[in-house]
Amino acid sequence: MSDLPIVPFGDLDRQYRNHREAIDGAVRRALGSGWYILGKELAQFERDFAVFCEAPHIVGCANGTDAIVLALMALDVAAGDEVVVPALTAMPTATAVRQVGATPVFADIDPLTGLVTAETVAAVLSAKTRAVIAVHLYGQCCELAPLKALCDLRGVHLIEDAAQAHGARDAGRPVGWAGAATTFSFYPTKNLGALGDAGAVLTHREPLAQRLRRLRDYGQASKYEHVEHGINSRLDELQAAVLGAKLPALGAANARRRAIAARYDAALDGHPRARPSLNRQGEGHARHLYPVLTEAPEALRAALSAAKIGHASHYPKALPEQPAIAAPRGAWAAAAHFARHHVTLPMYAELRDDEVARVCAVLAAR
Secondary structure (H helix, E strand, O other), rough: OOOOOOOOOOOHHHHHHHOHHHHHHHHHHHHOOOOOOHHHHHHHHHHHHHHHOOEEEEEOOOOHHHHHHHHHHHHOOOOEEEEEEEOOOOOHHHHHHHHHHOEEEEOOOOOOOOOOOHHHOOOOOOOEEEEEEEHHHOOOOOOOHHHHHHHHOOOOOEEEEOOOOOOOEEOEEEEEOOOOOOEEEEEOOOOOOOOOEEEEEEEEOHHHHHHHHHEEOOOEOOOOEOOOOEEEOOOOOOOHHHHHHHHHHHHHHHHHHHHHHHHHHHHHHHOEEEOOOOOOHHHHHHOOEEEEOOHHHHHHHHHHHEEEEEOOOOOOOOOHHHOOOOOOOOHHHHHHHHOOEEEEEEOOOOOOOOHHHHHHHHHHOO
C-alpha cells in the first residue's frame, strides 16, 4: 500500500490542465481589453450563465457571501428581522445574515438528505421572520414546491443558496425557479469555479435585478448618481472571462460527477454500517460533494487514510454550535448527528477510473 500514489480529495491543477487553452485564451482576451471592472466579459458571462440556468437575470458579484448579502439587501431584510437558515451548512450563510443586521434562526434538517424541509422550516418561523434561505447542500436541491408554498402563505421571502448546486434541478426544473433570488459562489472548488473569489445572484424579477446591479456598485443608478447605499461587490473581468471559458464544459463535468457517485452508491449498496445521503433528485443532483453517513466515521476515515485516499468532513459541527454563533435556542438534533457521522469522499470530474475503483474498494470492505 505504501507505494500507491495518493488519491487527492481535490485537484484543481488537473482541472486547469484540462481547460488550459480555453482559460488562457480568455485571460489574454480580458487583459488585452484594457477594461477590468463591469465590462464586456462580465456582461457576456451573465448572459451565458442565465441561459444555462434557464433564468432571465444573473447579476455577478465578488463572492458567494456577498451574493447572499446583496439578495437580502435587495429584499429589504435588515436589523430586527429574522432569517431562517439550515442548521447544517457553511458559515457564510449565517455570516451574510449578520452582515445586514438580521438574526439567523436555525432550522433542523431531514436526517437522510441533510436538507431543510417545509416542516423543519415551519417549526421555527415567527412574526419576525422576513426570509428563509434554503441551501441546496452537496449539490442536491431542497424540495422547493412545499417551501415556496409555505413562504408564500406566511408572506416571507424564499432565497435559494445554490453555492454547491450549479446545474442542479428540482423535479425537472433548474435550481432557482422558486426563490425570489438564488445565490451562487464560484469559489475555485465549486462545480463551476473561478481562479479566485466570485459569485452571482439569479432572479426572475426585473426590478430586483436592476436593484441588485445598483447595490453591487455603491448604489449607483448611473455614474456618480447614488440613489441608495450599496456596497462594492463586483465580479471582475478576469474572473468572468475564466468562468465563461469553463461554462461550456459544466454539463459534461456534472455528468462525470454523477457517474462517479453511481459507482460509490453501488459500492455502498447493502453495507451494514454506512450509506450515502439520500438522493431524492436522481439525475438532478449536481454532486458537488459525496457524504457517506456512518455510525463509525473514525473507522472509515482510518480505512481511507490507510489506502492513501483523501477525505474530509462538510461540516463537522452543526452551524449553531459554532463558537461565533452559540445559538441560545433551537433544536437541531438531526443536523448535529449528520455533522458528526459523515465522511466526504473525493468528488470531482477529473478523478480517474482507477482512483474511483480504489475508493470503491474501501467502501465495499465489510
